[in-house]
Amino acid sequence: MSNVGLSTNEIASLWTGYTEHSLYVQFLKYLLATVEDTEAEELLQDSLTLSERMVGEIEQIFINENVPVPHGFTDNDVNLKAEKLFLDGFMIPFLEHTLMVGTLAHGTALLTSIRKDIRDFFTQSLDESTTLFNKTMDVGLEKGMIVRPPQITVQPGVEYVQSKKYLSAFGNRPLSTVELTHLFGNIKTNTMGQMLCMAFSQTTDSEEVGAFMNRGMQISQKHAQLFAKEIRQSNIDAPMGSNSYVTNATSRVFSDKLMMHFMSMLSSAGQGNYSTASTASMKYDLTLNYQRLSVEIALYAKDGVDIMIKNGWLEEPPQAPDRNTLSNK
Template identity: 60%
Template sequence: MDKININSNEIGTMWTQYIQNSLYVQILKYFLETVDDEQTKNLVQNSINLSDQIVKDLTKLFKDDNIPIPKGFNGQDVNLNADKLFLDPFMVQFLEHTLKAGMLAHGSTLMTCVRKDIRDLFTNTTKESIKLYNQCIDLALEKGLLVRPPSVQVQPEVEFVKSQKYMSLFSNRPLNTVELTHLFENIKTNTVGIMITMSSAQTTDNQVVKEYMLRGMKISEKHVKTFRKIIEKSYIDVPMGSNSYITNSTEKVFSDKLIMHFMAVLSAAGQGNYATASTASMRSDITLTYQRLSAEIAMYAKDGANIMIDNGWLEEPPQVPNRKQLIKD
């Protein structure tokens, strides 16, 4: 069967995957240069191999279909000789976070593709991401680094909602386990966000970027406190991971372009997480909290995009022809 033409979904998702994986390669290569633990080093190397292969496969597809290859990120965006900035436990937490995002991204990409060679590519990357994620969780458990969800008691029998008060804005009922899951996971992701913004603010020499990262750190800290407060009102202890896996190094590691783009990726993921949590939560006060915090992230992301535009750091996705302009010309 002849190869069918590439479609808009495939171009857009391939472009996104290229940009993000070229970014991850630079971060992971720095991890590889500074990691001490041998098991963590192996996990980092395997993660580099996956992201690097994705970039190579996508490059070939772009060339074969005469689509401009994105600039993305390269060795100029990282200082591999910089002093150690992240302790090894952070690398494990970082990989847990990014591999979760990778499983979702690759699976979503697969669902938007039609052409068999592209579907085969993302079927394989989804499988490899799942394999790496399981290795990451096993390593975190072995080393006592995994922040485990709260252990709770539940009712002994199946029950049905008896009143609309269950979903009321003023409900004082305890959390259900679905609501608790999302609150806990969003605490974990924001804790990683605190360390990323802290380390970025600590090492950049650009004052605008520094202030933006400090603002992001304060937002993540506020969101963690908000979610903790909701959980604690149900008399549940909140397991907390450490946010002190950053050294005192102030040597620049990543380009400002890279860290600003990475914050855009994290902000988009955060909004997606909050949207999912909002629809899954049956207490209206929790739903409104997610919507309010999501709006805050959206404004933060918009300001970040403006900084990238002002500095020429924001690469455009492939665009369809501007027919109005063509007719006018």
């Protein structure tokens, strides 16, 4: 235990990590209870071990530092005896997505932490998630479960932009590799979001949550189709993963609290992806599209937060004391 207290950055990163990985623990337990493919099972077990380690160590850090341990998610948020909701083809793309998000989060947490023990914790988490990501990619590629990005013939030589027409929404120039990278990545994340919304919508008994998930499914489908259209306009095939890895199961698997929080996490990641893509794209129409679609996600996410607040499902992050309230007592 350090003599220096945790900084706001460290508390925020640890609190977020605890909440998200306690969710992953319950989700992965269910996938492990239903998976049949042995290689996917091994990857899921490794991912569960990583999430359980993080939850346990963060809990101990908070106890040592007298920081309240979040409630997060528990065994009460999942029915491990429920029928199979996801086909085995879902498992590796799901791990690819979550490990990618986790690796970015661990890297950011490491770079914003000060204390050596916290930096060591996030360094270990980053190393483990990177190793597991590479292992998942290797297995997924061997099995044909990873959707590969487009391949193009690169123009010879180095060229410079000669005119502002390069930026124009009305120009006919082909997409750059940078723009293609973001379009492809956002197709994949929206395909994953579509599958999760589909699964959640058919296994909730709440009309409000079901309607929210159906709306999310429609948004994800629309966005993926828009991005695929942009790629095809450059005479490049748009790689599309399968969104049919959800079974016809309708029995309750996850709590509404867990499903709504998962969608909040996906929405947050989606907004971040669109912001990065908007900045990196040099065609004005792409930039405007990303900004317009970001607003749609933000409004959707806001409605999700409203549902969580109304039902008492949204935990408050640690915050500074309200000095005005204290001084008026």
